[in-house]
Amino acid sequence: MRSETSRLLALARPYRGLLLGALTCSFIASALDGMTIVLIVPLLKHLFGTTGALRAGATPLERWLSDTFAPLLANATPGEAVARMAVVIGLGLLLKNLADYASSQFNTGMQEGLVASLRRRLYDHLLRLDLAFFHRTRTGLLVTALVNETDQAKGIVTASMVSLIRNIFLLGTTLFILASISFRLTLLTLVVVPPLVLVLRTLTRRIRRHSRARADERGELAALATERLAGIRLVRTSGAAAQEEALFAGAVERYRKRVVRTARFSALTSPMSETVATILVMLVVYAGTNPGILGLSAPLAPEVIIVFLLATLRLTSPIKAISQFPANWAQGMASVEKVFSLLDEPVLEADDPGGRQATFARDLVYDRVSFEYDTGARVLHDVSFRVTPGRVVALVGPSGAGKSTLVDLLPRLREPTEGRILLDGVPLPELSRSSLRRLMGVVSQDTVLFHESIHANIAYGVPGATRADVERAAEAANAHEFVARMPQGYDTILGERGMRISGGQRQRIAIARALLRNAPILILDEATSALDTQSERLVQEAIERLMANRTVLVIAHRLATVRQADEILVLDEGRIIQRGSHTELLAAGGLYRRLYELQFRDDVEPAMPVASGDMRA
Ligand SMILES: Nc1ncnc2c1ncn2[C@@H]1O[C@H](COP(=O)(O)OP(=O)(O)O)[C@@H](O)[C@H]1O
Ligand SMILES: [Mg+2]
Known part of the structure; x- marks a missing residue:
């Protein structure tokens, strides 16, 4: 007392x-x-x-x-x-x-x-x-x-x-x-x-x-x-x-x-x-x-x-x-x-004042990374891989394999329990968080919209963005057309009490947001799941534009996105069990081939449409 x-x-x-x-x-x-x-x-x-x-x-x-x-x-x-x-x-x-x-x-x-x-x-x-x-x-x-x-x-x-x-x-x-x-x-x-x-x-x-x-x-x-x-x-x-x-x-x-x-x-x-x-x-x-x-x-x-x-x-x-x-x-x-x-809750986000500026000129390395949630569930085991600038690395694997957890470690949303992640040879904890996060744009499965204008939602985290910047990003994200049709255009209020938009539209707003950041590393976590085919095609186009000239870590349900990746990591129960290019992995058989075949069957039978992601409550 x-x-x-x-x-x-x-x-x-x-x-x-x-x-x-x-x-x-x-x-x-x-x-x-x-x-x-x-x-x-x-x-x-x-x-x-x-x-x-x-x-x-x-x-x-x-x-x-x-x-x-x-x-x-x-x-x-x-x-x-x-x-x-x-x-x-x-x-x-x-x-x-x-x-x-x-x-x-x-x-x-x-x-x-x-x-x-x-x-x-x-x-x-x-x-x-x-x-x-x-x-x-x-x-x-x-x-x-x-x-x-x-x-x-x-x-x-x-x-x-x-x-x-x-x-x-x-x-x-x-x-x-x-x-x-x-x-x-x-x-x-x-x-x-x-x-x-x-x-x-x-x-x-x-x-x-x-x-x-x-x-x-x-x-x-x-x-x-x-x-x-x-x-x-x-x-x-x-x-x-x-x-x-x-x-x-x-x-x-x-x-x-x-x-x-x-x-x-x-x-x-x-x-x-x-x-x-x-x-x-x-x-x-x-x-x-x-x-x-x-x-x-x-x-x-x-x-x-x-x-x-x-x-x-x-x-x-x-x-x-x-x-x-x-x-x-x-x-x-x-x-x-x-x-x-x-x-008194311990702060995890305290930035070390001596933190170095993050750079990404040489490589990004996951070095024998393991992760355990505080529930005690070990979700990643000894994961190692290396990404060089300009490459596209895809993560595939069944639901619950640990893909999202793996990419969450990069912007330090969570800290590895064992092992390290290095950018240009520097362990992440030695870098200033803000400079680290400036290096990446994230598009995840759940798109968060705040109760603000479309402009503010796209420009979130980039306070100096002009209307022209926002429009350019929206155009590249295939979002400009539907935004322009709205009564107040970019000033339309979205979010909790604002205008409701469909799942595909939300996703494109999120992609525009990531584009506007113009960050060298892009993290896409199932950015196209739960979309109808029409939206998916638009989103897919946007993503391809987004991926050009960038380093990308992409997690996708749809193996179409994955096919073009430079390297594919197949994750199962927290372990990388296969790695290689699409053709190599297909030839090798195993989990990737099984996933691909399941996917392929879905793709040729569009009679069973993927649930449309409209009106998420
Ligand atoms: N916040 C959390 N706390 C405890 N366990 C979690 C949490 N989030 C995910 N998990 C568990 O971690 C495992 C991997 O989850 P996730 O990385 O989301 O898989 P994926 O993205 O491959 O579907 C799952 O078994 C899930 O139950
Ligand atoms: Mg996931």
Whole structure:
């Protein structure tokens, strides 16, 4: 807990100016607040006709008040006295409220600044995490953390900590006033503190536990909704709406229960402090009027008791706030813990600052590369091959053979478990990631489109691209024609809530994207699967254009693409079992020949069309 607090404070450090402003203003406010109460003493004295006649044993405060305000009230009728003191007290209250307002402005500035910086930091961090992290974490949970849990951090630093400091100060000034009126009576009021602290401690522990569980349930709720709504087509076509309703209702119910349970404990803190305040008032009245109890020589003057009571009542608000602090703290900390646990996920994408610029002039080498997923499944065994610039290398093999995994290692989406990959003789980890990735364009089976214009989707990752560049890439990708037919052309919004396009069209957008990058190495991972023959021909043309003068690693279902490759690697269960040119491999027989024959049969019987990739949901 301590380390989380200090981490949070470290994040808040840039806002210490605002924090100081907030605290200063609230100190001023509470000091003025205390003053206005004390100012009632001279007024009451005047009204009771005891001005000037200080009783024996009067406190220094009484003396000071009498010296300062006696001239103001001299010879005033009761009405005039009330009016004059009302002006003074009114001025004090005005200043106090100004200071309060300024304090809350400083506070808001600080808390929102802190939340924004925590959010940015978390997002930056997430962008650099290992892919495996995203496989095991549901997106909805991450969104909740980014939006919701970060927001709770402000509750900790400002709503809780600033208010804690402020109320401790308020408590301090009030106790000071009380002590200057009667020290012993003040001591008496403090006897209630230890039992109060004890009970609050127990409560806090429970609140914290429930808050943690509540944050979990909230994340589950968001994750479930995100996932199911994104898959709305599947939910509909499966007729699973009722089942989904029940599932969601269950999550809602668990969250509801958790919130209610948390509130049960945190709502206890407030009535407890009310009770304590009432006990205090009774104690003060009783002890103030019975001097014997405290060993005082005489009962306190009536105006003193009145002011003492007023000040004692003023203790309730800080005591309440301070007693709520542990509950607020515990609730906020549960969220902050979540954010910090995400921030503690190890970053795999950290770039070595001394990273060299990647080049590809000589060769690309996979040197006895093995790979194992964190599930323990060994997917690649001892894979070695070499590619020189300008060559086309095809990877073929049955589904699940490890082809995608193999090419994922090149842009360092994953790291080999054993062996190394070298570019021009330099192991990939010694290169800067950005320079490495600039060398390659990737077209994969799942085309990702963002909720942005076609232009932005094609120019993704190439921020300086002009419209002419984008059009040229689209033309080469056989995409220009259909884009130009769209009502807003290249400004048409695609993606989640945008225009829906067919699988073949998506694929051509992705190819245009890769073309625009103009990268020397091209990775095509089943870029033509799931297309109808018409789209496939267009995509195939685009790919051939894309492959010209480039080094290509191509994974293809359709062996037509593969036939022209300079070298074909046949992968089976993570091992390269055959390699050579198309003619060599056909002659050799084995897996390649079997795959080819299966493929050939499909190709001459177009009566069974490949599933059209339209309208992916
Ligand atoms: N994220 C992952 N975590 C664990 N296992 C995976 C993951 N992705 C793929 N695999 C497994 O790795 C093997 C190879 O997958 P993949 O490289 O996608 O094959 P291919 O592209 O040749 O069809 C498969 O058995 C698959 O189940
Ligand atoms: Mg694959």
